[in-house]
Amino acid sequence: MKILVTGGAGYIGSVVVEELIKSNHSVTVFDNLEKGHLESVSERAEFVEGDLRKGGELLIETLRRNEIEAVIHLAAYSLVGESGENPAKYYQNNVVAGLNLLDAMREAEVKKLVFSSTAAVYGEPEKQPITESDRVSPTNPYGETKLAFESALRWYETAYGLRYASLRYFNAAGASANCGELHEPETHLIPLVLQAALGKIPHVSVFGEDYKTRDGTCVRDYIHVIDLARAHILALDILDERSAIYNLGCGGAGYTVREVIETAENVTGLKIPTKIGERRAGDPAVLIASSDKIKSELGWQPEFQDLRLIIESAWKWTKKYTTKAKIQTK
Numbered sequence: 001m002k003i004l005v006t007g008g009a010g011y012i013g014s015v016v017v018e019e020l021i022k023s024n025h026s027v028t029v030f031d032n033l034e035k036g037h038l039e040s041v042s043e044r045a046e047f048v049e050g051d052l053r054k055g056g057e058l059l060i061e062t063l064r065r066n067e068i069e070a071v072i073h074l075a076a077y078s079l080v081g082e083s084g085e086n087p088a089k090y091y092q093n094n095v096v097a098g099l100n101l102l103d104a105m106r107e108a109e110v111k112k113l114v115f116s117s118t119a120a121v122y123g124e125p126e127k128q129p130i131t132e133s134d135r136v137s138p139t140n141p142y143g144e145t146k147l148a149f150e151s152a153l154r155w156y157e158t159a160y161g162l163r164y165a166s167l168r169y170f171n172a173a174g175a176s177a178n179c180g181e182l183h184e185p186e187t188h189l190i191p192l193v194l195q196a197a198l199g200k201i202p203h204v205s206v207f208g209e210d211y212k213t214r215d216g217t218c219v220r221d222y223i224h225v226i227d228l229a230r231a232h233i234l235a236l237d238i239l240d241e242r243s244a245i246y247n248l249g250c251g252g253a254g255y256t257v258r259e260v261i262e263t264a265e266n267v268t269g270l271k272i273p274t275k276i277g278e279r280r281a282g283d284p285a286v287l288i289a290s291s292d293k294i295k296s297e298l299g300w301q302p303e304f305q306d307l308r309l310i311i312e313s314a315w316k317w318t319k320k321y322t323t324k325a326k327i328q329t330k
């Protein structure tokens with residue numbers, strides 16, 4: 001299939017592109033490089049530098065020229081804390097730019113979309129594991145903007161025949177051989193833990209140890225970025241028949257912040273200094289996915305379910321990256 005990936009130079013996008021190419025799809029990446037890294041984009045993909053906030057002209061031209069059949073939309077801002085401080089930035093990029101994309105797709109008559117959504121649409125969940133039919137009630141603008149776009153998809157489907165698969169990611173982590181997590185500034189737990197192991201930051205702050213969990217720290221459902229990427233490829237198939245929403249996590253008991261740090265100490269063989277800090281605003285105590293729906297409907301199965309495998313892959317990439325000056329941080 002001929003596929004366009006927005007945000008294909010970002011952390012998850014670049015791995016999605018790798019997996020698409022492995023599955024023999026033809027890929028065009030559309031990215032503004034504000035957060036992404038050109039070096040992460042497979043040489044077998046065509047790269048177009050563009051910003052969806054500027055409207056759809058370049059995009060319409062690209063969709064038509066490359067005869068795009070489906071779009072995978074990952075371009076977005078994704079920091080919960082920042083979204084609370086600057087919601088306008090999130091509405092502009094995650095909603096307005098997203099609508100520009102949908103209008104460009106209408107114009108170019110592209111009717112299939114896989115959307116990168118988030119567990120943040122559920123807010124403070126009423127039960128665990130979370131299923132797709134559970135109440136959505138975001139507690140921050142990040143989750144709210146992703147939900148707003150999901151709602152637009154529903155109406156665009158009814159009115160314009162757009163088919164979509166919305167994938168609600170839990171905690172993406174780990175790396176492929178060539179693409180890993182590199183944000184500036186970094187806020188995510190696993191990269192920070194590995195930076196602390198390397199002495200690049202003095203310690204990791206543990207955001208609260210008074211949650212009602214097995215060791216007092218937050219529990220999250222970490223999913224390897226390659227497993228996550230593969231779900232996008234499976235999701236493309238369902239679009240011939242219907243639209244769908246799927247959770248994506250590994251389920252089980254998840255892992256606490258302390259368990260992540262301990263596992264990283266085992267993997268790296270290095271001591272990771274920690275400091276107990278305050279709770280982070282908007283952080284639910286536990287977020288665990290039920291991914292039964294995508295498993296039963298699309299046959300998705302995570303290959304790297306064990307946190308150790310996820311951290312090992314991130315560690316391998318981090319060590320390689322730290323000696324490779326050509327990748328720039330943005």
Ligand code: UDP
Pocket residue numbers: 080171187188189190192204205206207208218219220257280283
């Ligand atoms: N966390 C932490 N210290 C940090 C960063 C994150 O204790 O420096 C915790 C955070 O409270 C959450 C978990 O680690 O419970 C995962 O956070 P991350 O930011 O990686 O992903 P999120 O759950 O926000 O998508």
